[in-house]
Amino acid sequence: xxxxxxxxxxxxxxxxxxxxxxxxxxxxxxxxxxxxxxxxxxxxxxxxxxxxxxxxxxxxxxxxxxxxxxxxxxxxxxxxxxxxxxxxxxxxxxxxxxxxxxxxxxxxxxxxxxxxxxxxxxxxxxxxxxxxxxxxxxxxxxxxxxxxxxxxxxxxxxxxxxxxxxxxxx
Amino acid sequence: xxxxxxxxxxxxxxxxxxxxxxxxxxxxxxxxxxxxxxxxxxxxxxxxxxxxxxxxxxxxxxxxxxxxxxxxxxxxxxxxxxxxxxxxxxxxxxxxxxxxxxxxxxxxxxxxxxxxxxxxxxxxxxxxxxxxxxxxxxxxxxxxxxxxxxxxxxxxxxxxxxxxxxxxxx
Amino acid sequence: xxxxxxxxxxxxxxxxxxxxxxxxxxxxxxxxxxxxxxxxxxxxxxxxxxxxxxxxxxxxxxxxxxxxxxxxxxxxxxxxxxxxxxxxxxxxxxxxxxxxxxxxxxxxxxxxxxxxxxxxxxxxxxxxxxxxxxxxxxxxxxxxxxxxxxxxxxxxxxxxxxxxxxxxxx
Amino acid sequence: xxxxxxxxxxxxxxxxxxxxxxxxxxxxxxxxxxxxxxxxxxxxxxxxxxxxxxxxxxxxxxxxxxxxxxxxxxxxxxxxxxxxxxxxxxxxxxxxxxxxxxxxxxxxxxxxxxxxxxxxxxxxxxxxxxxxxxxxxxxxxxxxxxxxxxxxxxxxxxxxxxxxxxxxxx
Numbered sequence: 001x002x003x004x005x006x007x008x009x010x011x012x013x014x015x016x017x018x019x020x021x022x023x024x025x026x027x028x029x030x031x032x033x034x035x036x037x038x039x040x041x042x043x044x045x046x047x048x049x050x051x052x053x054x055x056x057x058x059x060x061x062x063x064x065x066x067x068x069x070x071x072x073x074x075x076x077x078x079x080x081x082x083x084x085x086x087x088x089x090x091x092x093x094x095x096x097x098x099x100x101x102x103x104x105x106x107x108x109x110x111x112x113x114x115x116x117x118x119x120x121x122x123x124x125x126x127x128x129x130x131x132x133x134x135x136x137x138x139x140x141x142x143x144x145x146x147x148x149x150x151x152x153x154x155x156x157x158x159x160x161x162x163x164x165x166x167x168x169x170x
Numbered sequence: 171x172x173x174x175x176x177x178x179x180x181x182x183x184x185x186x187x188x189x190x191x192x193x194x195x196x197x198x199x200x201x202x203x204x205x206x207x208x209x210x211x212x213x214x215x216x217x218x219x220x221x222x223x224x225x226x227x228x229x230x231x232x233x234x235x236x237x238x239x240x241x242x243x244x245x246x247x248x249x250x251x252x253x254x255x256x257x258x259x260x261x262x263x264x265x266x267x268x269x270x271x272x273x274x275x276x277x278x279x280x281x282x283x284x285x286x287x288x289x290x291x292x293x294x295x296x297x298x299x300x301x302x303x304x305x306x307x308x309x310x311x312x313x314x315x316x317x318x319x320x321x322x323x324x325x326x327x328x329x330x331x332x333x334x335x336x337x338x339x340x
Numbered sequence: 341x342x343x344x345x346x347x348x349x350x351x352x353x354x355x356x357x358x359x360x361x362x363x364x365x366x367x368x369x370x371x372x373x374x375x376x377x378x379x380x381x382x383x384x385x386x387x388x389x390x391x392x393x394x395x396x397x398x399x400x401x402x403x404x405x406x407x408x409x410x411x412x413x414x415x416x417x418x419x420x421x422x423x424x425x426x427x428x429x430x431x432x433x434x435x436x437x438x439x440x441x442x443x444x445x446x447x448x449x450x451x452x453x454x455x456x457x458x459x460x461x462x463x464x465x466x467x468x469x470x471x472x473x474x475x476x477x478x479x480x481x482x483x484x485x486x487x488x489x490x491x492x493x494x495x496x497x498x499x500x501x502x503x504x505x506x507x508x509x510x
Numbered sequence: 511x512x513x514x515x516x517x518x519x520x521x522x523x524x525x526x527x528x529x530x531x532x533x534x535x536x537x538x539x540x541x542x543x544x545x546x547x548x549x550x551x552x553x554x555x556x557x558x559x560x561x562x563x564x565x566x567x568x569x570x571x572x573x574x575x576x577x578x579x580x581x582x583x584x585x586x587x588x589x590x591x592x593x594x595x596x597x598x599x600x601x602x603x604x605x606x607x608x609x610x611x612x613x614x615x616x617x618x619x620x621x622x623x624x625x626x627x628x629x630x631x632x633x634x635x636x637x638x639x640x641x642x643x644x645x646x647x648x649x650x651x652x653x654x655x656x657x658x659x660x661x662x663x664x665x666x667x668x669x670x671x672x673x674x675x676x677x678x679x680x
Contacts (some may be wrong), residue, residue, distance in 0.1 A: 044315060129312050161213075282359070
C-alpha cells in the first residue's frame with residue numbers, strides 16, 4: 001500500500017524569491033513553503049524537500065531529470081512541486097512523459113510570497129487540494145485552474161496560464 | 171446541461187471581519203472575497219453573491235434554510251460557501267441532508283483576511299480546487315483537508331477541524 | 341551628565357493588540373515595540389521596558405502615578421511612552437503637571453501593528469524624532485504632529501488628535 | 511511670512527520600487543508616498559511633488575541641480591526629500607553647499623514599501639518630525655537618527671547610515 005503522505009519538492013521560482021536590501025537585487029535564501037503551510041494552518045502530512053533553488057529560466061535538462069528521478073523514487077503516491085512559472089510547462093512535460101503512475105501537481109507564483117501580495121498562498125492551496133483528489137497524471141495548478149501537462153502554456157503577455165485546448169475556458 | 175460557472179455564496183465569518191479603528195471593535199463591512207480572488211489571480215468563472223454578513227455563532231435555522239434555498243435555486247452545479255468556523259459543521263449538515271445533488275464546499279478562516287496572516291487565501295484555494303474535482307456532496311475544506319459533512323467537527327481548543335471517523339488523519 | 345540613551349516605556353494600547361484566533365477577541369500578549377524598532381532599522385540606543393499592557397480606557401490614577409514615578413526615576417533625559425489613544429491626553433496631563441524637566445513624548449496607534457495597515461510604525465518614527473529634538477516638556481505625537489500636553493485632545497468621531505489652540509492647524 | 515506647509519519632493523529610490531510580475535524585475539511606477547501618508551494618518555499640510563523616479567545610483571549632477579533648484583524655488587521653509595540611499599549623502603552635500611537657509615531632510619528606505627517589511631513608514635515619520643523641529647540646514651534621516659549633511663555616510667556592508675564624527679553614536 002502506498003504511503004499516505006504528500007511529498008512536496010521545492011525547486012525555487014518566484015515563490016521563494018527575496019529582496020536583498022544591501023544589493024537591491026532579488027535572490028534565493030531558503031524556501032518559505034514551511035512558513036506558508038503554517039500560515040495556512042495546513043494539517044496534511046506534507047513532507048517538504050528542497051531539490052534546488054533556481055529561477056526556472058535556468059532550469060536545465062539535467063535539472064528536470066533530477067526532479068523526475070526524485071518523483072520516481074519518492075514513496076509518496078501524491079507529489080506537489082513548486083516551480084518557477086517561466087518553464088513550468090516544460091518540466092511538466094518531462095514528468096508527464098515519464099509516466100510514473102503518480103499524481104503530480106506543479107504550482108508556482110507570479111509574485112514572491114515575501115512581497116505581501118502574493119498569489120502563492122492561493123496556488124499552494126489549490127495544488128494541495130488537486131493532488132488529493134485527482135487520479136494519476138501530471139498537472140499544472142495556476143490561476144485556480146488545473147491543466148493536464150500536455151495542454152497548458154503560459155501566456156507571457158498576460159502572466160496567466162491557459163489551456164491549449166480550443167474553447168477550454170475552465 | 172448544467173452551467174459551467176462556480177457559484178460562491180458569502181455568509182460572513184472571520185474571513186471578512188475588519189477592525190473598526192474608532193471603536194476598537196471587530197465588525198463586518200463588505201466581503202473581501204473579490205479582492206482575494208484578484209490577489210490569487212484566479213481565472214475561474216466564479217460568481218460571488220453575499221447572502222448575509224454574520225458571525226457564525228449568530229447563524230439561525232432560518233439563516234441555514236436561506237443558504238439551502240439559494241444552493242437549490244443556483245444554476246451552478248458547483249458551489250463554494252464562505253462561513254464562520256464556529257458553526258460551519260451545522261450549516262454543512264443542513265445542506266448535506268438537503269440532498270441537492272450538487273458539489274458544495276464550505277470554507278472559512280481562523281484569522282481575518284485583513285489582519286495579514288490569514289489562512290483565508292489558502293483555504294479559498296483549496297475550496298475552489300475541491301469543488302472542481304469532487305462529485306456531488308457537501309464538504310468542509312479547512313486545514314488543507316476536505317471533510318464530508320457528516321464526519322467533521324471543529325476542535326475548539328486547537329482551532330482545527332478534525333474527522334469524526336476513527337484513525338482518519340488525512 | 342545625563343545618560344544618552346532613550347527610555348521607551350510600554351503601557352499597551354491599540355499598538356500592541358493581537359487577534360486571538362481561538363476566541364475571536366482582541367487581547368494583549370507581549371509588546372511588538374522591539375519588532376517595530378527592528379523593522380524600522382532603528383540604530384538609536386533605545387531601552388524598552390513594559391510597565392503594563394492595558395487598554396487605555398482601563399488606565400487608572402494609580403497607573404498614571406506609576407508611569408510618572410518611572411519617568412522620574414529613569415536615568416534617561418529623553419523618554420517615549422506607547423499608550424492607548426483613548427486616554428493618552430489624560431496621562432500626558434499627569435506627566436506634564438509632574439514637571440520632571442525631561443523630554444517625554446507619548447504616542448500610540450489607531451490600528452494594531454499586527455493588523456498590517458497600522459499607523460504605528462509612522463507614529464513611532466515621529467515620536468523618536470521629536471524626543472531627540474524637543475526641549476524639556478511633555479508632548480503627544482500623533483498624526484505626524486506634536487502637541488504640548490496642555491493643548492491636545494482626541495477627536496473621537498474622526499479618530500484624530502487636534503490642538504485645543506484656536507487656528508492651530510500645524 | 512513663510513508658507514506653513516511642508517514640501518515633499520519625491521526622487522525615487524528603493525522607497526518606491528515595485529515588482530513587475532511579468533518580467534520579474536524591479537521598476538518604478540508612481541510614488542507610494544501619498545499612500546504612506548494616508549496609512550500613517552498624517553494630518554500635516556504636506557504637498558507632494560515627484561521630481562524624478564530613479565535609482566539613486568543613476569542620480570547625475572544635473573539631477574542634483576534640479577533638486578536644488580526646486581528647493582530654492584519652493585515657497586515652503588520646510589522640505590522633505592525621498593531619495594535612494596546609495597547616493598543620498600552626495601545629494602545632501604549639494605543641497606548643503608547650496609546654503610538655502612531652509613530646513614531640508616532627506617530620507618529613504620532599504621526595503622521597498624510594497625514589499626511589506628519596509629523601514630519606509632518609520633523613516634518617513636522621523637523625517638517629517640525632524641523637519642518640523644530642526645532649524646535651517648540639510649539633514650539625512652535614516653535609522654531613527656538625524657545626521658547633518660557634512661557628517662554622514664552610508665555603510666554599504668551593514669546597510670546603515672553612520673556619523674563621520676568620531677564617537678558619535680547618537
